[in-house]
Amino acid sequence: MSVPIDVSDEVLSGEAVAIDVQPVGFLLRALGAAIDMIVGYAVFILWLFLRIWLLDAGVLDEATDRIATVAALVVSFVVLPITMEVALKGRSLGKLAVGGRIVRVDGGAAGFRHAFIRALLGVLEIYMTFGGLAVLTGAFNARSQRLGDLVAGTYSQRVRTPALPSxxxxxPPALAGWAQIADVARMPDRLARRISQFLVSAPRMLPDARARRPRAADRGDPVRLTGPARSARAGAHGHHGAAQRARATRAGERRPSDREAHGPSDRRLIIRRTAPDSGQ
Incomplete structure (x- = not known):
């Protein structure tokens, strides 16, 4: 019933990492608030029965009765919620039932100040309006926050998550024979190189060519590439040829004494041998 959570409303840690925490849903939040409201009314009703007995016994007069009634209202609707949230670290009977806990909007633990603000505004939006104002406020924000949560900067976080199945x-039975003879050691360098080359060129290949290449490689057949994959491979061969020519040139420059030791005919022989490489 509440609106989806915006990206800007995510809980971020001190390292600017988004923490995956979920607020309690609107219906569960309303159920927990109803349980807490029933508990507060039950405590006040118990005081009313105790007040009748004390009046019959003559313990209370008219002045002390008014003071005791105001004190019972404060204890039932303000002191009791604050005490339970502080003692149970953000929980109450209703929140224990629905699996929620009151935390700050940044994910930190709520303290006495937050519980005090929520309890004071809870008298207005929960007990005086029987939850009507809290329902209207919580239905129109992403975390189902009531007015007290908005002022105190808190929300109800879901702490009870379903257990993941083990x-x-x-x-598979079909792989039982393979598992007995499987070698899980390091792959050969040649195979790893071929796999990495295939993974690089696979996104640029046509589906049929991508399916044929592993089967042809297993049989040892040459694979003819078309389209972008062919141009990519041609570019790779061009770079490889250029690297070979550069290595040959450096090797020739590193051995001047060999060329000086031989005669002109040997120098021409060396040139003729390197000429085919320069034409690639």
């Missing part, structure tokens, strides 16, 4: 890996 996953036990099971080997």
């Amino acid at each position: 996953h036990v890996p099971v080997l």
Whole structure:
């Protein structure tokens, strides 16, 4: 019923990392507030029965009765919620029932100041209006916050999450024979190189060519590439040829004494041998 949470409303840690915490839903929040409201009314009703007995016993007169009634209202609707939230670290009977806990908007623990503000405004929006004002406020914000939460800077965080099912890996029966002889050591360098080349060029290949290449590689057949993959491979061969020519040139420059030791015919022989490489 509440609106979705915006990206700007995410809880960020001190390292600017978004923390994956979920607020309690609107219906569960309303159920928890109803339980807390029933508890507050029950405590005040108990005081009314105690007041009748004290008046019959002559313990209370008219002046002390008024003072005791005001004190019972404050204890039932202000002191009791504050005490429970501070003692239970942001929880109450209703929040324990629905699996919620009051925290600050930045994810930190709420303290006495937050509980005091929420309890004071709760008298207006929960007990005096029977929850009507809290319902109207919580229905139109992402975290189902009532007026007291908006002023105190808190919301109800979900702390009870369903247990994840345990996953036990099971080997398929068809792979039982393979598992007995499988070698899980490091892949050969040649195979790893071919796999990495395929992964780089796979996004640029046509679906049919991408499916044929692994099968042809297993048989040892040459694979003809088309389209972007062919141009990419041609560019790779061009870079490889340029690297070979550069290495040959450096090797020739590092051995001047060999060329000086041989005669002109040997120098021409060296030139003829390197000429085919320069034409690639």
